[in-house]
Amino acid sequence: MAEPAAVRVDAWVWAVRLYKTRSAATAACKAGHVRIDGERAKPSQAVRLGAEVRALTEGGTRIVVARRLIHKRVGAAIAAECLEDRTPPPPPREERVLVGVRERGAGRPTKRDRRELDRLQGR
Template sequence: MADIEKVRVDKWLWSVRIFKSRTQATDACKSGKVHVNDSVAKPSQLIQREDNLKVKKNGFQFQYKVTDLIQKRVGAPIAQTCYEDLTPEEELNKYNEWFVGKGRTEFRDKGAGRPTKRDRRKIEQLKDKL
């Protein structure tokens, strides 16, 4: 991309779309959820190519290797070329295991009240068919 030698870690995390806003990236650094080369990173810490980042986000531990430095937010396809995802497979599967069966909840129209015994039986029969 550019001939940049070092970039602030919070700015880089935001520009490669790991966090939606720079404020979120800064807050993650301040709360100790970002590590650069196995040491806790402050938002203003400078990173360079080949640095390893560990980011704790939403209960998951992601690992990245910096391959390119950018300072401005870019499109997702370009952003993905700036890092190498080193997150272990079991960490990625943790999300799939958590999400399985967490589909949309059932709902009834407002004012319909509780289902009657007959309605409940019909609902159970329908679920058994699925």
């Protein structure tokens, strides 16, 4: 069977396992979280070979290049062959931003809590 010249972006990002479900991939496209060569992609927009796809996923922004076009979900090993991952590695643990965490139901932060949160965030 011949490989297609272009595939819908929502189907492709789902097939190469960037999103867990096809509906999640479609919703991400509609929300503007998927870009093809720097341009916002609608769910029905076509992905072609060599196109750079940026997708905002739960794990952060993924930057991939389409090496093979598929429209059905396949095994993880085959899906890995269909893309070239150009996502930069995450920053070292020391450079990550600390976020103040409050317990659920702790109520509104006091003035002291607010100052501590601001100090942690570098304000």
